[in-house]
Amino acid sequence: MTEDYFIGVHARELERLREQHAAWRTQTHALWARAGFTTGQHVADLGSGPGFTALDLAALVGAAGSVTALDKASAYLEFLQAEARRRGVTNVHARDADLTRVDPGTNVFDGAFCRFFLAFLIDALDGVLERIHRSLKPGGAFAVMEYLTLESATCSPPIRGFDAHTRAWIEYYRRNGGDTAVGRTLAPKLAAAGFEIGSIECVGGIARPFDPWWSWWGRLMADFGEKLVSDGVMDRADLRGLHEDWARVATDPHAFIHTPVLVQIVAKKR
Ligand SMILES: C[S@@+](CC[C@H](N)C(=O)[O-])C[C@H]1O[C@@H](n2cnc3c(N)ncnc32)[C@H](O)[C@@H]1O
Numbered sequence: 176m177t178e179d180y181f182i183g184v185h186a187r188e189l190e191r192l193r194e195q196h197a198a199w200r201t202q203t204h205a206l207w208a209r210a211g212f213t214t215g216q217h218v219a220d221l222g223s224g225p226g227f228t229a230l231d232l233a234a235l236v237g238a239a240g241s242v243t244a245l246d247k248a249s250a251y252l253e254f255l256q257a258e259a260r261r262r263g264v265t266n267v268h269a270r271d272a273d274l275t276r277v278d279p280g281t282n283v284f285d286g287a288f289c290r291f292f293l294a295f296l297i298d299a300l301d302g303v304l305e306r307i308h309r310s311l312k313p314g315g316a317f318a319v320m321e322y323l324t325l326e327s328a329t330c331s332p333p334i335r336g337f338d339a340h341t342r343a344w345i346e347y348y349r350r351n352g353g354d355t356a357v358g359r360t361l362a363p364k365l366a367a368a369g370f371e372i373g374s375i376e377c378v379g380g381i382a383r384p385f386d387p388w389w390s391w392w393g394r395l396m397a398d399f400g401e402k403l404v405s406d407g408v409m410d411r412a413d414l415r416g417l418h419e420d421w422a423r424v425a426t427d428p429h430a431f432i433h434t435p436v437l438v439q440i441v442a443k444k445r
Pocket of ligand 1: 180182192196221222223224225227228245246247248251272273274275289290291292295296
């Protein structure tokens with residue numbers, strides 16, 4: 176698989192994205208309901224990754240509708256195409272596109288969706304939002320689900336390395352041209368791109384050991400800890416302490432975390 180953005184494109188990351196989708200699936204479907212995504216529509220999944228959301232959207236819009244999944248990681252799109260064939264899904268289409276360069280079209284989609292995507296595009300964000308606006312039909316809804324802040328992440332009881340790990344993620348994104356607080360700038364930027372802002376909601380909160388959100392945050396520590404250390408944004412001693420204490424608090428019946436907070440915005444093309 177290719178490695179073409181700073182989180183990485185490979186088989187283990189694909190499996191992490193599958194787990195991540197399972198952890199946030201209920202909240203994602205609730206966002207689609209608020210956006211009014213429904214049978215017969217043509218919906219775009221922007222920065223779709225391997226297409227776990229695109230496949231759910233394909234079921235939502237049904238045989239009379241269709242989903243176009245756009246991503247620049249061809250390996251993820253190949254997985255989506257194979258998975259669609261395996262499941263007998265015929266209304267999802269994959270399109271290899273770097274959305275900082277490629278225009279998805281004009282007045283083509285009834286709806287558009289993205290999740291964990293805009294945080295990677297900071298320098299190009301205004302232009303991408305304008306492209307997305309242009310790609311929607313008048314009245315089309317754009318449903319966005321992105322980090323509002325990582326600074327809400329905390330652990331009870333306090334453990335070694337937890338806060339250092341959170342700070343490391345914020346810095347890792349920043350050094351690579353991303354922004355883990357992208358959600359703070361989205362409403363005004365969407366308005367500037369021509370959207371009318373509808374609902375604004377937040378998701379995330381308390382998770383206890385082995386809740387899906389607990390496992391989701393723990394998997395980031397397991398999969399990326401070494402990378403954060405080798406990139407110089409986290410100390411090795413903090414990572415070692417984190418791994419030891421995280422394993423210990425997982426057996427503590429009173430332990431809990433508060434997750435990062437994600438913002439969900441529904442914006443309409445006027
Ligand atoms: C963290 S993954 C999220 C995938 C999916 N949206 C989800 O929620 O499961 C981010 C995705 O954005 C894609 N991406 C990053 N920059 C992109 C760009 N400029 N154009 C298209 N896709 C991009 C990556 O290839 C990756 O698949």
